[in-house]
């Protein structure tokens with residue numbers, strides 16, 4: 327018989343929104359797999375989570391590495407015997423005039439924001455289809471639906487991530503799998519040029535605001551799926 331304890335994989339868990347969500351889920355009795363490239367930060371988070379509750383699995387690697395993604399999913403499924411939630415949160419941004427970007431800038435941003443979401447989603451599907459349930463939640467951005475000057479690469483990657491998750495939602499609904507996408511405005515994280523906690527961020531969303539919103543999506547009854555959630559700080563003009 328499967329355990330009542332819920333399991334979740336969170337990409338981009340070493341800092342920011344992913345880290346806050348991992349701590350919130352740990353406090354709510356989840357078994358977790360946490361993923362990022364920064365070994366030290368993931369190890370510290372794993373220790374913090376273990377003190378709260380269940381020892382997590384942690385995976386150090388790049389979300390665009392197909393072999394790494396498959397190993398992460400296989401080890402998680404083998405250890406926990408099920409995967410209830412996948413949170414595609416890892417992401418990166420680069421901003422400026424289009425001619426300042428290289429082909430490598432394009433590859434890095436699309437590999438992380440789009441290919442990573444595709445590879446993780448593809449790899450969990452067989453397990454979720456077998457279980458006839460599961461929930462894939464991707465953290466996109468409000469700029470998956472609007473654009474701004476200087477955001478040609480970032481916005482186009484988030485539009486692509488948005489289109490992928492929309493199509494996936496239609497594809498896997500019949501398999502009992504929920505697909506949700508979160509579109510957020512400004513969040514106080516290391517994502518921005520100024521450090522987290524800067525005075526200029528003080529009215530922005532916090533990582534905990536984002537974690538609470540994602541947890542709300544995760545906590546709906548079996549027959550309810552929140553397809554999309556758009557969230558902004560009240561102070562943000564857009």
Ligand SMILES: NC(=O)c1ccc[n+]([C@@H]2O[C@H](COP(=O)([O-])OP(=O)(O)OC[C@H]3O[C@@H](n4cnc5c(N)ncnc54)[C@H](OP(=O)(O)O)[C@@H]3O)[C@@H](O)[C@H]2O)c1
Pocket residue numbers: 337338339340341342343344361362363364365367387388389390415416417418419438465466467468509510511512513514515516517518
């Ligand atoms: N902050 C905002 O204002 C804002 C607004 C809208 C949407 N978002 C989205 O929210 C998500 C989380 O961002 P955040 O604000 O929490 O930023 P953050 O603090 O910079 O965290 C990004 C996370 O993604 C991981 N990551 C980046 N590239 C990766 C890769 N190639 N492979 C594996 N992990 C990778 C980072 O870990 P490592 O560096 O250790 O790999 C880190 O854990 C992103 O998808 C971002 O686009 C953010």
